[in-house]
Amino acid sequence: MTVDMTPNLTLVVVIGVLVAAGVYLMLERSLSRVLIGIILVGNGINLTFLVASGAAGGAPIVGMTDTDEMSDPLPQAMVLTAIVITLGMTAFLLALAYRSWQLHRHDEVQDDVEDRRIARIAAYDQAIYADMDTEDTVSDLDRDAAEARDETQSSDDDAEPVGAR
Amino acid sequence: MNDYTWLVPLPVVLPLTGAGLALALWRHGRAQRVITLVALTLTLVASCLLLVLADSGPLVVDVGGWSSPVGISLVADRLSSLMLAISSAVTLAVLVYSLAQGFADGDEETPVAIYHPSYLVLAAGVAIAFLAGDLFNLYVGFEVLLAASYVLITLTGTAERVRSGTIYIVVALLSSVIFLLAIGLTYSATGTVNMAQLAQRLPDIDPGVSLVLQLLLLLAFGIKAAIFPLSAWLPDSYPTAPAPVTAVFAGLLTKVGVYAIIRIQTLLFPEGRADDLLMWAALATMVVGILGAVAQNDIKRLLSFTLVSHIGFMIFGIALSSEAGVAAAIFYVVHHITVQTTLFLVAGLIERRGGTTSLDQLGGLAKIAPVLAILFFVPAMNLAGIPPFSGFLGKTGLLQAGVTSGTPLAYALVAGGVVTSLLTLYALVKAWNKAFWQTAPADVPVVRLPRAMVGSAGALVLLGISLTVVAGPLYAYTERASHDLRARIYIEAVLPEGGRGSGVSDDVAGEETQGEETQ
Structure with a gap:
């Protein structure tokens, strides 16, 4: 067959x-x-x-x-x-x-937080992270994540997210 | 054939039944906890029995009494049952950890009503993938475990988890689509998806077509196993999930991909035509992964990068295409499942005790929490491959197999492996220095670590150490498993004389698939 x-x-x-x-x-x-x-x-x-x-x-x-x-x-x-x-x-x-x-208020897939951070640091030619022993300024991923804003977010977008209470 | 084949479906049936019960009893948190605990304990027992039984020949079940190439078969050979046993042990330990976390914190991090059913489904999916005797069932297993993992990784739906979960899910769906395409093409080329029958038929089809199928399958599994350059999704998505979820993902999900690669490379495509490609991929995975880990300043991300890096070791062993290489790779998978899960659980404890996972803000934990320090130090040294731990034995096996193979590429991989081990040691020692030594920051929260969380992490540390103690028999077992794979006794077990499994099937059904070979 x-x-x-x-x-x-x-x-x-x-x-x-x-x-x-x-x-x-x-x-x-x-x-x-x-x-x-x-x-x-x-x-x-x-x-x-x-x-x-x-x-x-x-x-x-x-x-x-x-x-x-x-x-x-x-x-x-x-x-x-x-x-x-x-x-x-x-x-x-x-x-x-x-x-x-x-x-x-949008469904854009956001950038990897770290990509964003590395791009920013590279632009200033800084060290990847501040050393606790030598400097006071500390930058860590949690804070950067909290501060990172999408380029898709406009400045008047500061209103509380709908889901948050 | 012996009388114990009824054990084979249990690692799938038990967690799935448990998941159904847990879903039905979603209002009763306590009942759900008991169900999950019982289901996973029984699964562990069944898997350990299978481990012993499979040592005297593969156990095959033709589901529903339909004989093999027509019906669906579940196969527990040495490789499958070893994977099952170690994964059940790890899932159980992580469950105890998350139960303890739930008792300590309430249900904030792990909402019980959703967490327990998903976790059980995840365990069932992993078991299906390990036991599947045909490609399509393997696909279903992958989808079951992935669907559960989507729920677990976006648990509680915070902004950060939605962000990382989106990437994880889209990448996983893409790999599933590629896998499905590979299955469709395999069926049109050979007229079967039963792995044993495929192994018989694939040598007869056009070598070009067979190579395309092999590469498509490797691509799909490569994404799941996080082989460079298909690994970028992993270090971004894993660290945001709750600690127990990250731990079980890190231990199991990528290893299911590695298992699938072992299976297809040894059973379906034993000619080893993709070996050089896999060698290069393994080298790149090891080196790029560990360089990523060295650059990290957050302990969970650091561990995610070491996870990617060490997948390279397993791929190296598989790509050697020798009995010794595959045996070492299997041993390494067992070692790595245990140690990587332990490290993520301990990272969860560190986060609890120190209040953060950022290495900059941790410090002095060795003084503050000496038990935690031991719990971190032992698996960390194990991962880095310090003798006498199992990581050392696994790496030695791989390097020996590489040197025996003797090709320039294998020597390059041996060198790459040694460099990667050293860099792993460097990355982990750096983490140790920053988190456990140095002066403690002023505001360390005063938290008591729940006993059961420490206990379950400790149990996994002990399991990791015991792999060293039983390394002789275990290594012999992986060598026998590897010998089975090379000798392809799988085919004989699934399709005994006459190419029919046990059970009923009409002759008509047999002829029907014959015609498609003529493509």
Whole structure:
């Protein structure tokens, strides 16, 4: 029994478009766009399972379809699992984006605190951290994190975050 | 086949049942604590039994009575059961630590209603990943443990945790998508995702396609194991989580990635075509990671960077593709799970006692809290590889295997390994000097460390030391495990004569997958 394994061109093109658009969106700053990017890429990858299952056939139920004309059920089972998992993760990321909006009034993915700190220190050509023995000024990550502000935050944004009480 | 195969699913079933019960009883904090404790204790017992039983041959369960290449199989061979045993021990110790922290602080840091079910699901996910007999089940295991880890890393949803959690989750999702793509392509190329059957079929497909599959899988696991240059997410995201969460993540999550790499490199792609690539990645991981650690001034971040760095040692052992190399890598994984978890727990204690994790503001702890000093010093020296600790034995094994292999690249890795050990020692001694010696700052808070927190951290320190005591038998065990992997007895165990596992399956179902080979 040989199965026609020539990939369906439409599927391949759709996968290419979905993944390309998804990767582009993932490179954005806003978590909502990253999320849409992940959904697009995820769906693109799910479609590869349809390609993997070969040419479409009848319902894979013994007694209903002739064995030779059945479509392969295993990739469908796998893709269902993958869809459910993606759904759960999407819900979690949405909640996270909402929480970020509660706290900061935006859902931009912020810079690594340390990246920011190193860039600033490098600009002044200072030592990476002040030595307690020789100097009084102390800079540490907690304080920098507290002081670090996003460039996306405007100056009139000093109002209490919605979630804080 | 023996009668003990019913033990194999227990490390998955027990924590998952516990998680369900804990979720149902979310109003009853005390009941939840008892459930979690019992579930994880039983898991530890089951894992230890498996460890003993698997020494006389792999235990295979064909789930639901469907025979192997058709149904899903769970396999506990020496490697899996060793990983399971050590990870259950570590999860239990961390649980006791967090329970004690909960009693001392109330539920601020670890809200019990969410924490306990997620923690159990995490333990179950790790167990699924270790026991999975097919690639898709491995993917499911990864997703289960990752979903739990997303909840744990953003626990309480503070601004800092949301910031670091976002990066962690997006990177983890990306690696899952790559893994899924690899599975899809593997299926279209070979018509199976059962690992034993894959091992039989992969040599027959086009070598180029097989290399693409190997690299895709390595990429996906490389992100999870935090191999440079795929490691940048780790030191930023781990330190913000609560201490017990960071500890269990540091101990287990990256090691699951390392386990998956061991599995695919030995079972699916034994030709070792990616070995040179892995060697370079290992060297870069070791050196870049430890240079990051040297530059750190915060003890949790310092430990996160040493974590990345020491992943390089394990990858080095795997990339040697020799029995000795893989044996040393497995030993190193066991050592590193224990010691890295201990260090993060102790860092949590330091934060409690000294009020901060910044090395600038700590000082004089050796005088203030001598027990804490011992708890830090022993695993720190263990990590740096000072004899007679297990870190030394693991590193010696790796260096020996490297020298035996004798290629210029292996010698470069040996040199890199020695330099990394020295720099680890430097970074940890610097942390020791700043936090435990020097004059104490004026305003050290007066806190009593809860006994059970110190006790559980102490238990892990003892476990770390006992790895030295049992190093002979343990090393022999890892050598046997490595021999199993090289001899690929896995295939024979899952698909005994005729390529069918125990259980029921129609012949039709067998033929159905045959056709896809002709791609």
